[in-house]
Amino acid sequence: MDMKPARHASASDADRNMLRSALDQAAEFDDTLRASRAQFEDMLTRYIAPLPYAQDALFRRLISGEPTVMSGVPAPTRGALAGLPVPDAAAALLTWLLRRRSKTRYRLYGAKGSERRYLTLRDAAAAWTRDTSVFGVADLHIRDTPMEDIIDPDALAPFNLLTASTPDVQRQEMYSLVISTRGYVTDSHSDAPDSTNYCFTGRKLWIAWETQEGLEHGLEDVEHVKVKGRARFDLRSWVKLPSARWFLVGPGQTLFFPAHLSHKVVTIDRYLGVGGFFFCLPGAFRLLSHWILKEPLWLKDDGANENEQLVAEISKAALKKLRQTGTTSGGDGTWGQDYLRLAADDFVKSCPHADLAKLQADSRFAPLLAAATQRA
Ligand SMILES: [Fe+2]
Numbered sequence: 001m002d003m004k005p006a007r008h009a010s011a012s013d014a015d016r017n018m019l020r021s022a023l024d025q026a027a028e029f030d031d032t033l034r035a036s037r038a039q040f041e042d043m044l045t046r047y048i049a050p051l052p053y054a055q056d057a058l059f060r061r062l063i064s065g066e067p068t069v070m071s072g073v074p075a076p077t078r079g080a081l082a083g084l085p086v087p088d089a090a091a092a093l094l095t096w097l098l099r100r101r102s103k104t105r106y107r108l109y110g111a112k113g114s115e116r117r118y119l120t121l122r123d124a125a126a127a128w129t130r131d132t133s134v135f136g137v138a139d140l141h142i143r144d145t146p147m148e149d150i151i152d153p154d155a156l157a158p159f160n161l162l163t164a165s166t167p168d169v170q171r172q173e174m175y176s177l178v179i180s181t182r183g184y185v186t187d188s189h190s191d192a193p194d195s196t197n198y199c200f201t202g203r204k205l206w207i208a209w210e211t212q213e214g215l216e217h218g219l220e221d222v223e224h225v226k227v228k229g230r231a232r233f234d235l236r237s238w239v240k241l242p243s244a245r246w247f248l249v250g251p252g253q254t255l256f257f258p259a260h261l262s263h264k265v266v267t268i269d270r271y272l273g274v275g276g277f278f279f280c281l282p283g284a285f286r287l288l289s290h291w292i293l294k295e296p297l298w299l300k301d302d303g304a305n306e307n308e309q310l311v312a313e314i315s316k317a318a319l320k321k322l323r324q325t326g327t328t329s330g331g332d333g334t335w336g337q338d339y340l341r342l343a344a345d346d347f348v349k350s351c352p353h354a355d356l357a358k359l360q361a362d363s364r365f366a367p368l369l370a371a372a373t374q375r376a
Contacts, residue, residue, distance in 0.1 A: 011044055019047060022248055026205040026266040029134075029183040032233045033207070033266070042239045048247040058256065059339040062194070062282040063346055065258040067208055069247050073254040076155040076198055076274055086252035090201035093272060096150055097125035108135040109184075128179055131270055136180035142274065143175055151177070151274055156254070157196050159336045160278035165317035169310055172298065175276035180204075180267040188214075188231035188264045189222045192297040193277040194287060197255045202271030203248055207233075208261040210243035212294075217241060221262040223297055233264065249273075258283070260290050282339040284318050285347035285372075288365050293355055315364040322371050344372035 011019065020040060027033040035043060051057060053072040061068040075081075080096065081089045105118035110133065117135070119127060124137050142151050153175045154163070162173045172193060180202075190211050211221055219238060220231035238244050249255045250269075257263070279287055290296075291311045298307040325337040348356065348369075359365040 011047065011049075015049075016044070019044070019248075022203070022205055022268055025268040030185050030264070030266050032230075032235060033205075035235055039235055039239060043235075043246065046239060046244045046246055048245050050247075050253055053254075055333070059282040059336045060342075062256060062258075062280055062336070063286070063339060063343045065260060065283070065286050067206070067245055067247060067258065067261065068256045069249055070254050070256070071252055073198070074155060075252070076152050077150060078152040078155075079149045081150045086200065090251065090272060093150065093200055094125060094129070097121055098129075100125075100146075102146075106137050106139055108137055110135045124179060128181060128270060128272070131181055134181050134183040136178075136184040136186070136267070138176065140177040140179065141175065142177060143173075147177060153276075156198055156274065156276060157256075157278040157280070158334050159280040159282075160276075161281070161314065161317045161321060161335075162193065162277060162279050164321060166313045168307070169313050169317065172310065173276050173278070176274065178271065178273040178275050181270045182267055184267040186263075186265040187222055187227075188220055188233055188262055190224075190262045190297065191259060191277060192291075193279050194259050194283055195255075195257045195275060195277050197249060197257075197273055197275035199249050199251055199253050199255075199271065199273040201251050201269075202267065202273070203250045203269040204271055205266045205268055206245075206247050206249065206255070206257075206263055207238070207265075208243075208245045208257070208263040209238055209241050210260055211262045213241050213243050214238070214262050219262070223262075223300065231264075259287055279314055279318075280336050281318060281321065282336040282343050284340065284368060285343050285365075288315060288368070289347070289351065289355065289359055292359060292362055292365055312364050315368055319368055319371060322368070340372040341375045344369055 023033060023035060023040065048067055048069060050069040050071050053070045058068060058070065075089060077089055081092050084092060100121040102121060105120055106124060108117040108119055108124065127133065142148060143153050162169050178197065209219060211224065214221060215224060217237045219233055220227055222231050296311060298310060321335055322337060322340065325335055
């Protein structure tokens with residue numbers, strides 16, 4: 001995907017100081033992020049500032065495949081957390097976690113080479129509160145668990161078609177609680193679908209770039225390169241990439257992140273949030289073409305070919321949703337159906353001819369494109 005360099009950020013002095021300090025904190029834990037004064041100035045041209053939530057702006061950015069940080073997106077909370085101001089919701093979430101009695105243990109991921117640890121939810125929350133060791137927890141799935149009492153899994157990405165498809169596709173949503181402490185680094189990697197994250201408390205600094213562009217310039221991605229230790233990354237190469245982007249995600253902010261970007265993430269203030277993967281109509285052509293032309297990551301270790309049908313099933317769910325929502329615009333725009341025509345026109349305009357010919361001969365792509373271009 002072609003990505004134009006980000007516009008020069010007109011960061012105020014306060015923003016500039018805050019960003020410099022955030023970057024310096026991240027560099028304490030990942031020294032590839034140490035930036036000279038000149039490098040930092042270059043980096044500012046790649047910085048993505050948060051936007052106030054507006055559905056129109058979000059859907060347009062999902063079409064273009066730009067990472068988007070928004071403040072004021074409805075919080076994915078319910079029950080005891082519903083309607084609370086962000087700091088109160090964060091405190092209530094922590095209290096709730098500390099009261100869990102389940103004996104189920106979850107793996108804590110620490111620094112590379114550190115001992116494996118498994119803790120219950122309550123003990124992980126207590127360790128997070130003590131803040132004396134560096135760790136992140138994965139696999140804290142929310143659906144069909146008591147966490148659904150306080151987290152509304154459908155509110156984070158109400159336009160998500162992964163949940164409107166087959167059980168195999170639904171599993172790709174992986175809606176989870178995200179817990180990490182200051183200094184926890186997620187090394188350079190990519191994910192198969194688009195992703196979203198909501199932050200209750202804490203801050204993470206994200207560094208992103210288009211996967212293939214990065215590989216061509218020596219930036220490794222653990223999904224694509226066998227890596228010993230840390231994936232290779234250098235700021236000098238990264239900042240020159242047209243696709244280079246960086247941003248912070250903090251309390252009350254929601255991130256929407258496209259699948260074609262590799263990323264590494266440093267927790268700079270201990271973080272509690274929720275996150276998951278999604279597929280939506282405005283991003284449909286961008287993401288389907290990404291999967292069809294490059295093979296989705298879920299086929300990588302899929303010896304039994306269990307995931308071979310996922311793209312077809314997702315495409316079918318998109319087509320079905322389009323039919324349900326009618327052939328003309330208007331009505332409830334939750335699914336982003338009114339942006340599909342724009343997405344199709346935009347895609348056809350920017351897609352290289354050879355790729356477009358391949359996609360138009362593919363039954364997972366062509367029917368949706370035809371249906372979109374018939375819409376008003
Ligand atoms: Fe990721």
